[in-house]
Structure formats: structure tokens, C-alpha cells
Amino acid sequence: MTAQGFDPELFLQMGRDVLAQQPFSLLLGAELTHLKPGEVELQLVLKDELRQQHGFAHGGVVSYLADNALTYAGGTAMRVPVVTSEYKINYLKPATGERLVARAKAIGIGKTQAVCRCEVYAVLGHEETLCALAQGTITKMGEAPPG
Amino acid sequence: MTAQGFDPELFLQMGRDVLAQQPFSLLLGAELTHLKPGEVELQLVLKDELRQQHGFAHGGVVSYLADNALTYAGGTAMRVPVVTSEYKINYLKPATGERLVARAKAIGIGKTQAVCRCEVYAVLGHEETLCALAQGTITKMGEAPPG
Amino acid sequence: MTAQGFDPELFLQMGRDVLAQQPFSLLLGAELTHLKPGEVELQLVLKDELRQQHGFAHGGVVSYLADNALTYAGGTAMRVPVVTSEYKINYLKPATGERLVARAKAIGIGKTQAVCRCEVYAVLGHEETLCALAQGTITKMGEAPPG
Amino acid sequence: MTAQGFDPELFLQMGRDVLAQQPFSLLLGAELTHLKPGEVELQLVLKDELRQQHGFAHGGVVSYLADNALTYAGGTAMRVPVVTSEYKINYLKPATGERLVARAKAIGIGKTQAVCRCEVYAVLGHEETLCALAQGTITKMGEAPPG
Numbered sequence: 001m002t003a004q005g006f007d008p009e010l011f012l013q014m015g016r017d018v019l020a021q022q023p024f025s026l027l028l029g030a031e032l033t034h035l036k037p038g039e040v041e042l043q044l045v046l047k048d049e050l051r052q053q054h055g056f057a058h059g060g061v062v063s064y065l066a067d068n069a070l071t072y073a074g075g076t077a078m079r080v081p082v083v084t085s086e087y088k089i090n091y092l093k094p095a096t097g098e099r100l101v102a103r104a105k106a107i108g109i110g111k112t113q114a115v116c117r118c119e120v121y122a123v124l125g126h127e128e129t130l131c132a133l134a135q136g137t138i139t140k141m142g143e144a145p146p147g
Numbered sequence: 148m149t150a151q152g153f154d155p156e157l158f159l160q161m162g163r164d165v166l167a168q169q170p171f172s173l174l175l176g177a178e179l180t181h182l183k184p185g186e187v188e189l190q191l192v193l194k195d196e197l198r199q200q201h202g203f204a205h206g207g208v209v210s211y212l213a214d215n216a217l218t219y220a221g222g223t224a225m226r227v228p229v230v231t232s233e234y235k236i237n238y239l240k241p242a243t244g245e246r247l248v249a250r251a252k253a254i255g256i257g258k259t260q261a262v263c264r265c266e267v268y269a270v271l272g273h274e275e276t277l278c279a280l281a282q283g284t285i286t287k288m289g290e291a292p293p294g
Numbered sequence: 295m296t297a298q299g300f301d302p303e304l305f306l307q308m309g310r311d312v313l314a315q316q317p318f319s320l321l322l323g324a325e326l327t328h329l330k331p332g333e334v335e336l337q338l339v340l341k342d343e344l345r346q347q348h349g350f351a352h353g354g355v356v357s358y359l360a361d362n363a364l365t366y367a368g369g370t371a372m373r374v375p376v377v378t379s380e381y382k383i384n385y386l387k388p389a390t391g392e393r394l395v396a397r398a399k400a401i402g403i404g405k406t407q408a409v410c411r412c413e414v415y416a417v418l419g420h421e422e423t424l425c426a427l428a429q430g431t432i433t434k435m436g437e438a439p440p441g
Numbered sequence: 442m443t444a445q446g447f448d449p450e451l452f453l454q455m456g457r458d459v460l461a462q463q464p465f466s467l468l469l470g471a472e473l474t475h476l477k478p479g480e481v482e483l484q485l486v487l488k489d490e491l492r493q494q495h496g497f498a499h500g501g502v503v504s505y506l507a508d509n510a511l512t513y514a515g516g517t518a519m520r521v522p523v524v525t526s527e528y529k530i531n532y533l534k535p536a537t538g539e540r541l542v543a544r545a546k547a548i549g550i551g552k553t554q555a556v557c558r559c560e561v562y563a564v565l566g567h568e569e570t571l572c573a574l575a576q577g578t579i580t581k582m583g584e585a586p587p588g
Contacts (some may be wrong), residue, residue: 065207065210090232107571132546139433316494345463352505384526
């Protein structure tokens with residue numbers, strides 16, 4: 001803990017604890033590799049079972065990563081439990097390679113919502129290729145889902 | 148119409164063959180339950196490993212289902228190999244229950260692109276609850292992804 | 295007023311009064327032609343100054359119409375003052391013709407948000423051509439915009 | 442680089458000539474203040490007739506600016522005539538002030554499509570406030586709109 005009470009290691013560990021409680025994130029093998037308020041890096045190894053019929057990562061895997069990265073960015077920016085209300089994603093290139101890395105940031109941060117952006121890269125060796133762009137709204141839990 | 152060589156059973160079977168070639172769809176247990184040109188129903192049983200920390204279906208699962216249903220709707224509408232270029236999804240309610248059902252339709256159908264819409268329902272017993280709305284662009288393969 | 299206190303004529307008139315208070319809607323010549331809770335039809339004549347360099351309606355005009363129709367649908371569904379939080383729009387065809395008609399519905403209605411869908415048609419004589427699809431989130435005023 | 446025949450002044454002037462051919466852009470008073478391949482700044486003075494009933498810029502005005510800026514970014518990146526296929530916009534704050542400035546960039550650039558991002562700022566004196574984020578697909582003319 002620093003004088004301001006922010007401990008980067010502890011913060012990352014808390015994020016990893018949340019991830020470890022998501023069975024679907026475990027199934028996909030997601031790893032949280034960077035986390036600070038409003039900023040996150042989430043990765044996964046592109047195992048065979050995460051691919052579609054052409055050998056690329058299935059769009060659902062890229063979407064999962066973007067969705068979850070957006071949620072971490074928004075949740076750590078607002079420091080409250082959150083849900084993803086909505087997002088859009090543009091696929092730029094087939095996601096091939098050894099792993100996928102998503103990096104997301106909270107851009108517009110309010111009391112009940114944060115609008116976040118995310119880039120997803122396909123990684124092969126030391127080379128990263130941008131393969132998707134996402135943008136979405138993360139909402140304080142209890143505020144968002146209609147109903 | 149069989150006179151024109153359209154066989155509904157064969158059409159559905161061809162769709163299932165494609166799904167069976169997607170390792171990620173097998174991992175998630177997706178089942179194609181209806182398919183005709185421009186119209187699809189895709190389902191999955193909500194197994195424990197598809198949930199997040201609150202017991203709901205992970206957003207990535209709902210997204211996967213919407214993404215894949217949109218792709219089937221667009222691909223069967225245009226009758227060419229396709230990719231999902233982009234989509235947006237709004238989560239309406241937590242996706243709980245026994246299974247998820249996505250129904251998608253191609254609305255604006257062109258030569259190289261189809262704009263499609265999808266609804267995702269959570270099913271418990273005989274009751275369906277609308278839990279997500281998606282809209283996206285499906286593009287003829289080789290036309291869409293930049294690069 | 296009926297027994298339930300809902301007067302369709304009065305409801306439409308109240309909607310028109312709101313529209314008349316929007317200088318931008320007056321500039322574009324928007325007309326509210328149908329309004330009931332969660333359902334709206336908004337039109338405009340495609341004057342020359344609403345076009346782009348190819349003679350079609352400018353995308354900004356189609357977007358205005360979709361945005362405003364989504365807002366009416368969400369606002370009348372929740373019966374509170376609202377703002378548009380976000381939306382996405384797919385342009386399907388060039389918007390030509392004499393007028394544009396947007397029809398929107400609230401689909402997922404909650405206490406603080408409504409997720410709505412909209413179709414925009416270009417009208418020439420008696421023929422309507424679907425030219426855009428939109429989907430977005432309408433939020434109770436004071437709840438939504440970050441900051 | 443002038444050696445390669447790229448003249449920044451001429452490029453900006455060509456962009457302004459296109460804008461001058463859009464009656465709707467003239468109606469709204471849009472000004473192109475920066476343009477290079479894949480990068481644009483588009484502004485307008487927030488005249489009274491561009492506002493809604495609360496005195497803020499109408500969402501349709503913010504959308505127009507984002508839509509048009511995305512189109513310029515994509516069109517100058519690909520150097521071909523283009524149309525906007527689709528975009529999504531998140532409104533962050535009410536757009537007040539004297540003028541609005543939209544800045545857009547092409548991020549994923551292909552032969553037939555460019556995926557672009559845009560930020561819209563409200564300007565009061567020397568202060569800029571981020572009020573909207575957009576992301577969309579710009580497509581080579583003749584490739585995109587279904588039909």
C-alpha cells in the first residue's frame with residue numbers, strides 16, 4: 001500500500017480473483033495481465049477449441065475478450081460492481097496466431113456509466129496484429145438492465 | 148420448394164455440418180434447430196462452465212450465440228461463404244435459465260452484405276425471456292475484412 | 295380521456311409540442327405522425343437542403359430521424375424525460391424519394407432504460423423502401439450521461 | 442510530401458470542395474479545418490437552430506458531425522469515393538458551448554472498407570469537453586449498400 005492506499009499488485013490480484021470466479025473465463029483460459037483503474041489488458045492462448053472452421057479464432061472468442069475487457073475497464077474506473085449494458089465490435093482481420101490480447105480503456109467516466117473502448121490484437125511471436133475494435137457502455141450494477 | 152431443389156431437411160443438415168466444423172461451437176454445445184434462407188434459430192444448454200460469477204450466462208456466451216446466429220442468417224440469405232464484419236449487442240436482462248435461444252433474420256440483403264437482426268432468449272421450462280438484442284453486418288467472404 | 299386516462303389524440307399532441315420546442319427538428323421539418331406508449335412514427339419531407347452531393351438524403355438526416363424516433367419510443371414507454379445514451383445505425387440503401395419515415399419501438403423496457411429499434415424508409419409515391427436500421431438505448435434523464 | 446505530389450493545402454481544399462457540394466452540410470454550417478489521409482477535423486458553430494428543447498446541441502447534429510467525419514477519415518484513407526455503411530455513437534455529455542469539433546481517424550484500412558473512430562468535443566472559449574464517441578465502417582462506393 002502506498003500513502004494513497006493504491007497497491008498495483010493487490011489491485012491486479014483482486015482482478016484475477018474475480019476472473020477466477022467466472023467459469024466461462026476459466027473455460028477459455030483468460031489471463032489478466034495488466035489492471036489499473038480504467039485500464040486493462042486481458043489475454044488468452046488461442047487453443048484449437050477456440051477456433052472456427054477456417055482455423056481462425058471464432059468471433060465469439062474475440063467478442064468474449066472485448067466484452068470482458070470493456071467490463072474491467074469500466075468497473076475499475078467507477079470502482080463499483082458493474083455489468084456490460086451494450087457494445088459494438090468491428091472485426092478487422094481474421095484473428096490468427098498464438099494468442100489474443102485485448103486492451104481496453106474507460107474514456108467517458110460517470111457515476112453510473114462508463115463508456116469504454118477496446119482493441120483486440122492477434123499475437124504471433126513478437127508481432128501484434130490489430131484484429132478488432134470495440135466500444136461499449138459499462139453500467140453500475142442495479143442501474144442498467146431493463147426490467 | 149422441392150421443385151426448385153430446395154430441401155428444408157438437407158438445408159438444416161448442411162448448416163449443422165458447418166457448425167460441427169467449428170471447434171468453439173462444439174465446446175459451447177451450440178445446436179442449430181431451425182434454418183432456412185435468411186432465418187435461423189441457434190440454441191445451447193446453459194452448462195455451468197458458460198456462466199460468470201453471479202451464475203448468469205457470461206456475456207461472451209450470449210455474444211457468441213448472437214454473432215453466430217447473425218452469420219447464419221446473412222450467409223443463408225446471400226448463399227455465399229460469409230464473415231461477420233461487425234455487430235452491436237444490447238443486454239436487456241441477466242441470462243438465466245436452462246438454455247439460451249437466438250433467433251436471427253436477414254433484413255437488408257445485398258450482393259456483398261446482409262444486415263441482420265437477432266434476439267436472444269433465456270429459456271426456463273416453457274417460458275422464454277428476451278435477454279439481448281443484436282444487429283450487425285454479414286459480408287461475403289473476401290469482400291469485407293480490411294487488409 | 296378514456297376511463298384509463300389515456301387519450302391518443304392528446305398523447306400525440308403532447309409529443310408534437312415537444313418536437314415544436316426543438317429548433318433542430320423545426321429546421322429539418324420533422325413531423326410526428328403517430329405516437330403511443332413505446333411506439334412512434336416520425337417523418338420529414340426530403341427538401342433539397344437535406345441532401346448530400348449525390349442527391350440522396352445526407353446520412354446525418356437519416357441519423358437525426360432514427361435518433362429522435364428512438365428517443366420518442368423510449369420516452370413514451372417509460373413515461374419520463376429521457377436522453378439517447380447511444381445507438382447504432384446501418385444504412386441499407388441510398389435514401390432517395392420525397393420523404394423519409396422512421397418507425398421505432400421500445401423492445402426492452404426497464405425503469406431507467408429502454409432498448410429500442412427503428413426502421414427508416416424512403417418514400418416515393420406509395421412505395422416505401424427500407425433504407426436504414428437502428429438500435430439504441432434511451433435513458434431516464436439524470437441517470438445516463440457520464441459526468 | 443510534395444515530391445510525391447501530396448500537397449496538404451490542395452488536399453484540404455479538395456475536401457472543402459466536397460463539403461461545399463453537400464446542401465445539408467451548408468445548412469448546418471460545417472467547416473473542414475484539418476484533412477490528411479485517414480485523419481480529419483470537422484467543426485460547426487452551435488447556432489440556435491441546431492439545438493433541442495434543453496438548449497443543448499441536438500443529438501442529430503452531433504451524429505451528423507460524427508458520421509461525416511468518419512466518412513472523410515475513411516475516404517481519404519482509401520482514396521476512393523465512399524459511403525458510410527454503419528456506425529455507433531455514445532453520447533457522453535450534453536453538447537453545450539459555442540461550437541462542436543469532431544476528430545476522426547481511420548484505424549483498420551482495407552481495400553474496400555475502413556473502420557474509423559471519432560471523438561466529438563464541445564468547445565467553450567479555450568476549453569474542450571469530450572461529448573461523444575463514435576466508431577463505424579466506411580465502404581468504397583458501389584461495394585456497400587445492400588441492394
